[in-house]
Every structure is written in C-alpha cells, then in structure tokens.
Amino acid sequence: MPDKEISKKDVIIRNYRTSDYRATLEILKQLNEHLDIGFNEKQWREASGLRQFKPNLKRITLIAELKNNGEVVSMGMIEAVKNTLGRYIGYLNHWATKKEYIGKKVGKLVVDRAIQILQSWGCDSVRINLPYGTNEKLLEIFKKTEFHPIITVLEKRF
Amino acid sequence: MVDIFSKGSAEKNPNEVLCVVYILYFDEKRGQIPLLIYPNDKLRSNKKFMRPIQYHPVWFLETEELDHVDLEYNAYTFFGKKFFTKSDRQKRRAGLKEETPETIVIIVSLPVEIDIFGDDLIRKLTKSIRDNFGDKLFEVIESEIASDIIIKTPKMQERIQNGKKLKVFMRDSIDKTIKNYFAKTIKKKSDSSSIKTQKAISYFALKGFEFSPLSSLKGGEGFSDIELFDPTKNVDEEFQTKSLFTIKNINYIEDSQELEVVIQNNTIKELENISISISHVKEFFEKEIRNELIDIWFAEEELLFISPILPHIDEYLITIYKQNDGNQNQKILTKKIDLKLINKIKS
Numbered sequence: 001m002p003d004k005e006i007s008k009k010d011v012i013i014r015n016y017r018t019s020d021y022r023a024t025l026e027i028l029k030q031l032n033e034h035l036d037i038g039f040n041e042k043q044w045r046e047a048s049g050l051r052q053f054k055p056n057l058k059r060i061t062l063i064a065e066l067k068n069n070g071e072v073v074s075m076g077m078i079e080a081v082k083n084t085l086g087r088y089i090g091y092l093n094h095w096a097t098k099k100e101y102i103g104k105k106v107g108k109l110v111v112d113r114a115i116q117i118l119q120s121w122g123c124d125s126v127r128i129n130l131p132y133g134t135n136e137k138l139l140e141i142f143k144k145t146e147f148h149p150i151i152t153v154l155e156k157r158f
Numbered sequence: 159m160v161d162i163f164s165k166g167s168a169e170k171n172p173n174e175v176l177c178v179v180y181i182l183y184f185d186e187k188r189g190q191i192p193l194l195i196y197p198n199d200k201l202r203s204n205k206k207f208m209r210p211i212q213y214h215p216v217w218f219l220e221t222e223e224l225d226h227v228d229l230e231y232n233a234y235t236f237f238g239k240k241f242f243t244k245s246d247r248q249k250r251r252a253g254l255k256e257e258t259p260e261t262i263v264i265i266v267s268l269p270v271e272i273d274i275f276g277d278d279l280i281r282k283l284t285k286s287i288r289d290n291f292g293d294k295l296f297e298v299i300e301s302e303i304a305s306d307i308i309i310k311t312p313k314m315q316e317r318i319q320n321g322k323k324l325k326v327f328m329r330d331s332i333d334k335t336i337k338n339y340f341a342k343t344i345k346k347k348s349d350s351s352s353i354k355t356q357k358a359i360s361y362f363a364l365k366g367f368e369f370s371p372l373s374s375l376k377g378g379e380g381f382s383d384i385e386l387f388d389p390t391k392n393v394d395e396e397f398q399t400k401s402l403f404t405i406k407n408i409n410y411i412e413d414s415q416e417l418e419v420v421i422q423n424n425t426i427k428e429l430e431n432i433s434i435s436i437s438h439v440k441e442f443f444e445k446e447i448r449n450e451l452i453d454i455w456f457a458e459e460e461l462l463f464i465s466p467i468l469p470h471i472d473e474y475l476i477t478i479y480k481q482n483d484g485n486q487n488q489k490i491l492t493k494k495i496d497l498k499l500i501n502k503i504k505s
Contacts, residue, residue, distance in 0.1 A: 015456065015459065017459075017460070018460060043505055045503075047407060047409075047418065047420050047460070047462050048462075050420065050460050050461060050462040051459065051461050051462065052461075052462040052463075052464065053434075053450045053452075053461065053462070053463050053464065054463075054464040054465075055448065055465075055466070
C-alpha cells in the first residue's frame with residue numbers, strides 16, 4: 001500500500017463477520033502489545049465481534065476492509081449502554097489499526113461511521129476511551145470534533 | 159407404547175417405529191374419533207395406545223392459529239395440529255348447522271430421539287391433507303358415522319364405500335409424504351454441528367434404516383436415501399432454502415451464567431422485523447426471559463444473542479418470529495436447548 005492517505009472510496013466499512021476472526025485477533029494483539037489493554041486471546045472468540053444483543057447492551061464491531069484486496073486494516077467496537085442514571089451512552093472502544101496503516105486516517109473513517117450509528121440508536125452522548133496519559137496534541141484533535149475530556153477511569157486488575 | 163409397537167400382532171411395516179400419524183375429528187355426539195391411523199389402523203381400539211391421543215393438549219385449543227402443540231409421553235413426542243375444514247354434513251347436536259366446519263386434528267408421534275424433525279413433518283402432513291382432502295374430509299366423517307349404524311341403507315353403504323376409497327388415498331398420501339420427507343430433508347452429512355441432528359441420525363442407524371451408499375444399488379424402493387460418509391453429495395438444497403435461519407452455535411458461559419446463541423440469516427436479502435424470544439418452561443408454563451426485535455437483519459449476517467441463565471432451569475426455548483403486515487407474529491423456528499447437552503465455556 002502506498003504512503004498516501006486512505007480515502008472513503010478505498011475502504012468498505014462493515015459489520016464484523018466470523019471470517020474476520022484471525023485478522024481482528026492480530027490487530028487486537030498488536031494493540032495490546034502497544035497499550036496493554038488487558039486483552040486475553042482466549043476470550044476473543046469467533047462470535048465475540050458479532051452484532052450482539054444482551055439486556056441493556058447493544059454492540060457492533062466495525063471493520064474497515066480495503067476494496068482492492070479485502071484486507072482488514074482497522075477495527076473498532078461500538079456499544080450503547082444504559083447507565084445507572086438511565087442515560088443511553090454510546091462508547092467507542094478498542095479502536096485499532098494495523099501498524100502499517102496507522103496515520104493514514106483509516107481510523108477516522110471508522111469513527112465517523114460509528115458516530116452515525118450511535119446517533120441512529122438514539123444515544124444521548126458518545127464517549128471514547130483513550131489510554132491514560134494520552135498526549136495533549138491528540139486531545140486537541142478530538143476537541144476539534146467536539147469530544148471533550150470528562151472523566152478519568154481507574155482500574156484495578158485481579 | 160413401546161411394548162405395543164413390539165407386539166408381533168402389529169402389522170409389519172418398516173416405518174412403524176419411526177412415525178405414527180393420527181387423523182381425528184371431533185364428533186358432536188361421541189367426542190374425539192379417529193378417522194385414520196397410519197401405519198396401523200387396528201390400534202384405534204387399543205385404549206392404552208390411544209391414551210396420549212385422547213388427552214393431548216391440542217384438543218383444548220380454541221383456535222387453529224397456533225402452529226402446533228406438543229406432548230411428550232413415554233419416550234415419544236406427539237405433535238398435534240388442529241384445523242377446521244368445510245362441511246356439508248347434518249350435525250347431531252342442536253345449534254350446529256350443516257355448514258358448521260369440521261374440527262380436524264392431526265397428531266404425529268415420533269420417538270424423542272428424532273423429534274427434531276417433528277415441526278417440519280407435521281407442517282408438511284397438514285398441508286398435504288388440507289390441500290388434497292380438505293373439502294372431502296366431511297365425507298370420510300359421514301362414512302365413519304354410517305359404518306357405526308347397524309341397519310344400513312344403500313345410500314349409507316355408498317357413503318361408507320366412498321369414505322373407504324378416500325381413506326386409501328389419504329393413507330397413500332401420508333405414506334408418500336413421510337417417505338419423501340425422511341428421504342430428502344435430513345442433511346446428508348455426518349459432520350452436522352447440531353447435536354440433535356447427530357443424535358437423530360444415530361437413531362436411524364441404530365434402528366437399521368438404510369444409510370449405506372450401497373443401498374441405492376440394491377434396487378427397489380428403499381425407505382431413505384440418507385447416505386452417511388459420502389463426501390461427493392451436497393446438502394439437500396430444498397432443505398437449505400426453506401430454512402430462513404440457522405442456529406450456528408450455542409454456548410453456556412459458566413463464569414457469567416449466560417446463554418450465548420449465534421443465529422444466521424441464511425437468505426441473501428435483508429430481513430425486517432424479526433423477533434427472537436428466549437423462554438423457559440416451568441410446570442407447564444412458558445415464561446419469556448428475553449425478547450429482542452431486530453429491525454434489520456442483513457443478508458447472511460450472524461447475530462449473537464446473550465441471555466442470563468436462571469438458577470435450576472436447564473431447558474430453554476428459542477423462538478424466531480417474523481412480524482407480518484398486520485403486526486402479527488409468525489413463528490419461523492423453534493429450538494429447545496438443554497444446558498446439559500450444549501457446549502460449556504469458562505468465559
């Protein structure tokens with residue numbers, strides 16, 4: 001793939017299929033190596049990325065696939081959860097792009113589609129989880145798209 | 159029932175342990191009366207044999223809208239379907255007119271090992287009987303009533319003969335439907351992912367039905383052309399196209415005590431307004447624990463449904479409905495899940 005940016009016409013943004021299992025596993029492993037997101041390979045099963053229906057939860061895994069060769073280059077999960085205050089919050093989780101495609105704006109194409117979907121689900125707001133210590137420059141970029149930092153999440157692992 | 163089937167007095171028929179079909183009607187004077195029992199009509203006077211038929215819940219249904227009602231009894235499942243047909247028979251109860259429709263009940267009994275085929279088989283049999291004999295069933299009923307009368311007029315005798323002829327055709331039609339069904343609609347693969355299908359095929363093999371690829375070389379009409387271990391054959395196309403959805407995978411997640419079901423839309427078009435219900439049966443009552451409406455189900459898309467498992471409840475029922483234009487739900491698929499039989503995973 002040349003160094004130029006990937007545009008809308010180069011990719012198909014679609015729902016995860018079980019045939020994407022291997023490709024998504026690789027991307028998530030890369031993300032975990034980079035940011036230690038607590039990914040456990042055994043818990044990512046073939047069906048994990050399917051459009052999911054669970055009480056009080058809706059989840060879709062979006063896949064960006066190159067039109068010319070069908071390669072899966074980016075992925076991200078969107079969830080809509082009713083919180084304890086009754087608000088319907090959309091989350092963008094585990095956004096990851098294959099190493100060689102980082103910086104080519106393919107991730108943004110997936111995020112734009114995800115926000116459209118969350119709006120259509122009737123979410124009151126959309127939240128993005130970013131790694132702790134995300135640099136100011138990236139936060140500024142998000143501010144331009146009207147995403148403002150509101151909470152810091154602390155985690156204790158068992 | 160098992161002991162009755164094994165009696166030497168029963169008519170020898172290779173299919174009789176496999177499937178019994180009862181066609182009955184509701185007589186305004188005498189109650190539930192069998193019109194025809196396939197394959198062995200002699201069993202109609204055997205009280206022990208007829209017990210589950212007399213007490214089948216299908217008789218308590220007020221409507222024919224329900225697809226069918228099942229009764230599990232003594233290692234057999236009795237699938238019952240009620241419907242009404244045209245009548246031109248003089249009734250023997252005040253208030254009923256000649257044109258008051260006849261109440262017909264079809265019951266199909268299958269050993270529990272192969273009851274996975276019951277839903278489809280009873281639909282096919284009901285359709286075949288309704289399409290081919292729907293308007294003539296009252297004549298068979300007239301013949302049944304006439305044959306009980308001691309002194310028979312020539313007209314009655316004519317009716318009896320006419321009824322007997324119709325019964326021969328009905329029996330032939332049932333025989334063809336059953337043979338055709340088992341011969342064509344079972345997947346011709348031994349590596350089916352469904353435990354129920356594997357169990358059913360094992361049952362056929364155990365009972366000695368013809369599975370061998372060599373069976374087709376024996377000549378004559380065999381019971382079935384089910385052939386195991388034949389990699390050159392494809393899955394029966396008719397069976398595949400008829401099924402809108404496939405339950406691809408069912409898991410029991412032990413850590414979170416959840417039931418995980420993957421269902422695929424088999425069609426190449428988007429389906430709208432499909433609802434999935436997960437329920438459990440406790441003391442004869444079905445209780446819904448989850449109902450999800452899918453606005454759009456994309457072509458060939460697999461969806462994952464997760465439902466909590468209730469303490470001490472091992473059996474669940476998954477039902478897929480399609481909402482039609484009048485906002486009425488049409489049942490498309492039903493599957494019973496036994497937690498003891500499905501795949502268990504930790505998390």
